[in-house]
Amino acid sequence: MHKAVFRIKSDSPYAGSTSQNNTRIELWCNDHCDLLHIAGDEQTDVVEHVSMEVGVREQIETNGERTIITDACLKEYGDDYIEAHLAANDCLLLPPLRYERGAKIVRVLALDPANLSMLYSDISAEHEVTVESKQELTSVRSETPVLAASTFLPTLSDRQREVFLAAFEQGYYEIPRGTTTSEIAEIVGGGRRTVEHHLRRAEEKLANAFAEYL
Structure with a gap:
């Protein structure tokens, strides 16, 4: 199994909210809404931006970080283009999506490294893309949980x-x-x-x- 990390320049509401600060957003999409984990120094500005663009239904603040449930899904704002490319090139998305410094960070898995190259070619034809890393994996580790243990x-x-x-x-x-x-x-x-x-x-x-x- 092979993994690639792509940094895609984006003007979506989440990427835009991080463009002028060092705050990071991790996203789990639920079709009708998004679950966000926000960490960094300027969370208040980011939350206000997200609230104006997408809407915030609920938020929990724990240990200096925030977990947010949005009113709508970002797919409604045209930020789901990556899914069609993933399916076309037989690749899998490794959640969560991450937004930082005005870009969307996408981690992708594929059995054949050639599929990752083709995915990059398809996305870069429409967007500014940088390959952050590319490696062969022997296992896939789980990510940091959205909610800290203290919650x-x-x-x-x-x-x-x-x-x-x-x-x-x-x-x-x-x-x-x-x-x-x-x-x-x-x-x-x-x-x-x-x-x-x-x-x-x-x-x-x-x-x-x-x-x-x-």
Whole structure:
């Protein structure tokens, strides 16, 4: 399998919003709307630009980055031309699309490297294209998730967090267990029954948060 990364100069709303700054947009298209992950120093200006051009339905801000659901799909703005070329040249798009410095970054997979060359030829006939990289792959790794872990981790109290981390660090969850709740109580201070209560509450919250992803 072979991979190529193309930088395509673009005047689409997303590319345009990054043309004068170092903010990066990653896009997952859902036909009726887009899911965007925005990172960089001037996110407010980018979000305002996207809001005016495409519309913003909802946004979440976490750890200095934003996840946005748009009102419409960028395909409505004629930014889907790459799909026809992909199909014609037997190539696959590796999401997400990325927009930065006024360009669209497209990562493409193909079984035959000649298909990547033909794809480049087709796109460059209509757009200004630069080949960022080209390589043979032995595997395809998953990308950074759209949502940071902190967006779905449960909120533990300070005491629950302290007790749970102490239990983990002392080997409570190893097989066989490396410590007991009595020993954990001595480390964090407090009675064994109270420590066990905090530990069970932390475990319950973590189990409830992760069960839906299993």
